[in-house]
Amino acid sequence: MLVQLKSSDNHQFSAYRCHNPGAKKGLVLLQEIFGVNQYIKEQCELFAQEGYDVIAPALFDRAQVQVELGYSAEDIQKGLELRAQITQEQALLDIQSAIEALGHQAVGVIGFCWGGTLSWLSACQLQGLSAASCWYGGGIAENKDLQANVPVQMHFGELDHSIPSDAIAAIRLSQPAVSIHVYPEADHGFGCSHRFQYQELAYQEALRSTLAFFQEHLRTV
Numbered sequence: 001m002l003v004q005l006k007s008s009d010n011h012q013f014s015a016y017r018c019h020n021p022g023a024k025k026g027l028v029l030l031q032e033i034f035g036v037n038q039y040i041k042e043q044c045e046l047f048a049q050e051g052y053d054v055i056a057p058a059l060f061d062r063a064q065v066q067v068e069l070g071y072s073a074e075d076i077q078k079g080l081e082l083r084a085q086i087t088q089e090q091a092l093l094d095i096q097s098a099i100e101a102l103g104h105q106a107v108g109v110i111g112f113c114w115g116g117t118l119s120w121l122s123a124c125q126l127q128g129l130s131a132a133s134c135w136y137g138g139g140i141a142e143n144k145d146l147q148a149n150v151p152v153q154m155h156f157g158e159l160d161h162s163i164p165s166d167a168i169a170a171i172r173l174s175q176p177a178v179s180i181h182v183y184p185e186a187d188h189g190f191g192c193s194h195r196f197q198y199q200e201l202a203y204q205e206a207l208r209s210t211l212a213f214f215q216e217h218l219r220t221v
Helices: 038-049 073-084 088-102 114-125 165-174 200-217
Strands: 002-006 012-018 025-030 052-057 106-112 131-135 152-157 179-183
Touching: 002 088, 012 038, 012 088, 025 038, 025 088, 025 114, 038 052, 038 106, 052 088, 088 106, 088 114, 106 114, 106 200, 114 131, 114 152, 131 200, 152 200, 165 179, 179 200
Parallel strands: 025 052, 025 106, 106 131, 131 152, 152 179
Antiparallel strands: 002 012, 012 052
């Protein structure tokens, strides 16, 4: 269901929430550059079925509300234009609001593409998190020297030219405590079944790893 949130700078925005009545753990799920579209909603529902109270903040609301893009060249260009209108600081304010809205003792964050980078930044800069899973975040390498406050895992595709092997190696060198998974024959966006880059085996392996990671680190009393 759609809910309304407010950030500390009084920005009001929407979020897609899948509330599992029995959930004792929360999860903030961060979008790609395509908005809170069908894929993001499906991922929210998947994690809710796994026992999480899930919320996906509509980070594009600062530029345009109700953005749900597809994966055509035109949609990619539109998504890049929208992302350029939102500062990193603004996105993090909205993510912090989503963390607080969940109200759980244990909250994780997971993000894909742009959201993967924001998951890493959230792990380093925000309060109230217990763990972060970052899927093919293209901006992680340039922020590799930040220090995470919570356990972090990362997932990359070996064939992802936007995140080459030397960038992943640099992240490994700077972040020896981070669990980094690289999937052969997987490209950028391998976890999205709506994209031609979808790679079923890599997605299932990354999902299993993510669920096990959160099971380990999102502990409640």
